[in-house]
Amino acid sequence: MLDSVEIAYETWGEMSPRKDNVVIICHALTGDQFVASDNPITGRPAWWPRMVGPGKPIDTDRFFVVATNVLGGCMGSTGPASIRSNGSVWGAEFPHITIADMVRAQIALIDQLGVEDVFLALGGSIGGMQVLQWTVQARNRVFAAIPIASAGRQSAQNIGFYEVGRQAIMADPNWREGAYLAEGRRPDRGLAVARMAAHITYVSEAALKRKFDRRLQDRQSVGFGFDADFQIESYLRHQGQSFVDRFDANSYLYITRAMDYFDLAADHGGVLANAFRGLSTRFCVFSFSSDWHYTPEESRDLVRALNAAGCETSYVSIETDKGHDAFLLEEPDFEAAVTGFVDAAAEARGLPPRMPRS
Amino acid sequence: MTGTARPSTARRADHLAISRHIRPGELVLDVGCGDGQLMELLQQDRGARTRGLEVEQTGVNRCVAKGLAVVQGDADRDLPVYPDDAFDAAILSKTIQEMARPKFVLGELSRIARRVIVSFRNYGHWRVRASLLTSGRIPALGANRAWWSDGARRPCTARDMAELAEEVGLSLTAITAASGATGDRRSLTRFNWTAEELVFVLERGERLAALKSASAGPLLTGK
Structure with a gap:
């Protein structure tokens, strides 16, 4: 058991007075919290500059964007390389964690920031798993969700x-x-x-x-x-x-x-749709045609479950040869669809519209 | 984004005819929604809440980029997951004649929506009949093209469609021609002769509801 955890996070943009413009970004396995600005520790550039920034699909002129380093990570959040209370490094004695634990830590952060409802949660791969977990765990506190190249459970492959x-x-x-x-x-x-x-x-x-x-x-x-x-x-x-x-x-x-143990259906009587039943969250699911890590078929299963649960759902399968990493690369159709979904959600949420840029 | 946005003024006649049968604020599923023109029309003119299902990826991309809730999927395969009575109305606008399994799709829609609205090309029109009788050829309906390039994949008449609807437990409650003329079940023969394009409003009969509850009974209470 962990007595306490530290969660490293970065933010961009400004929180609105009503605290209704908060966007959570969940990073992939080897990603970090430096979504839209360079990582000062490694010197590596921002990993999602195409998606997040002023005037970008996730427009930091409109939204308050929060990204954490996941629990168990190694970019500032508590993980196996952290020092435990007896002064030694955790190492392999670090307790096993789940996607739900990672999300619990993120929810705790949001609570601490005094935010009741999150406008949008998005992320790819294991980040998409966290997004799904967010919608289930922070029930109806997430207005819109974008799980990208992800799945409701980790496949045997x-x-x-x-x-x-x-x-x-x-x-x-x-x-x-x-x-x-x-x-x-x-x-x-x-x-x-x-x-x-x-x-x-x-x-x-x-x-x-x-x-x-x-x-x-x-x-x-x-x-x-x-x-x-x-x-x-x-x-x-x-x-x-x-x-x-x-x-x-x-x-x-x-x-x-933690990814291996992820199985939302198993947590809900073996029926994935049960996880989403009664959710008011609107979803937009993305997959990439050549992705064999998290296949379009897995996204389609997720979409069928969301439809079965009666959730407002969009599903876009992007035709590309770039594989799983396509969500990090230049995919104009992907970015246009994210923009359309986010803008429509913002309008439905009563947030101010995108500012025209010259 | 691919392609260019079409002007919203180019409203399809069958879309306008369909929209007359949607009541304000209803939750509507548009099966085969293309690039979402009908969904936009229903939102703007009827204040409807819309969802779409479209098999073509370019159409889906355009819809989602416009902020419409559309799922990329195949009606012939993906409808069974939707729960019963999920929608007030389901729409098949000029898609049922392109389906691999029209009866299955119509049956599924009758389960997930209280009302099914179908627009289709009527091959019972007098010109089709006359052409078959005199020249032995099927004339193109609407556009002036050959049967193999523009015709429906499954040509049928208004009477055929009414019979299929009955088979899946739907009754024909209203008919609108793309021209705007309206009628009901009693005007079927006339419309079958005179209309090139028709909109059918199909509703579940009481009989079907009774059958359903009767068949569900033993399942719920039996051992």
Whole structure:
């Protein structure tokens, strides 16, 4: 049990006097609270500048945007790398957490800010899971919700992929049963392999073919060795290496496990629709045609459940070859649909309209 | 966004005919809503609350970008999840003749909405009959194109449609031609001869409601 938690968060825009313009953004597995401004700790740029900012679909001139680092994360919120009350690092003795715990921490933050109702919650991937959990847990305190490239439950395929990643981390001799920080070590090799395996699921075969195909890396012919002959190998190695500099291996274990345990239907008598019955929240669900991490079919199941529950629901399936990561990339149809949904919701909520920009 | 917005003045005759049968503030499902023109019309003119279902992605994208609540999905497959009596009215505007399973779709709509409003091309029109009789060809209805490019995938007459409705337990309570002429079940023969496009208002009969409650009884109380 955690006696208390710290939740790191960032905000953009101004809260309206009626506190009715609050937007919650839930980040994905390896994301953070730096949605719309550069991360001062890692130096990495904002991860969703296309979506959030002045004049953007989530317009910070109109909305008060709040993004937290999830419970269990490693960007300031309480997680396995935090110091416990006895002065030692939690490590693998950190209690297991769920998506519901992450959302409970976010709701506590909103309560502390004196906000009764959230105008909008949105996020992709595990962020979308949190959005769904928000609507259920903060019942009818969320006016509109946008779960993107997500699902009402973690699929067997995804549990499988993340188990590969966890095993890679735990097989690294530097993991030390999770006590690596206390011993001044880091399971970088394992964490890099975990990231490499996961990264493949974030992109589509079509995109890999377009970007790399079988092209070789800085050489004319294959080397018959285990160097990175192919560009795709070099790319994945780079992805793995740059990841270990900014992410804690135990956080990766705990957060992926929380995703595995996510099953909204199981929490509601095995019927997903039961989770949403009686909700006044309006939903807009997005999926991407080439996403094989969280497939359009999983989003469609979610939409069927929302319709069965009688919720006001929109569902847009975006045609793209960019795979799961498409929600972070340039997708004009996606952005136009988000804008339309958000503006209509704002109007229904009685919020002032979008300011025309020159 | 793809494509360009169409001027709102280009209102389809069948849309206007349909809107006359929607009462203010009703919750309406438009099946095969395209780019949402009818939904906008119903919101503006009738103050209706609208939901849409559309199989084509470009149509859905345009609808959601306009702020309409539309789900990308297939009526032939996705209707069973909707709860009973979820809507005041369900609309099939010029879509039923394109469906793979029209009877199934109409049956599902009669379950989830109290009223079903259907607009369709009437192949019982005298010109169709005359053309078949004299030249052996089906003339194009509405647009001046060949049967294989513009005709309904499942051509039917007003009488055919009325019979299908009866089969799924719906009774024909009002008929409006795209021209604006109105009538009821007794004017079916006349409309079947004279109207190229028709709007049917179909309502669940008491008989069906009675059947439903009778069949639900034993399920609820039986062992």
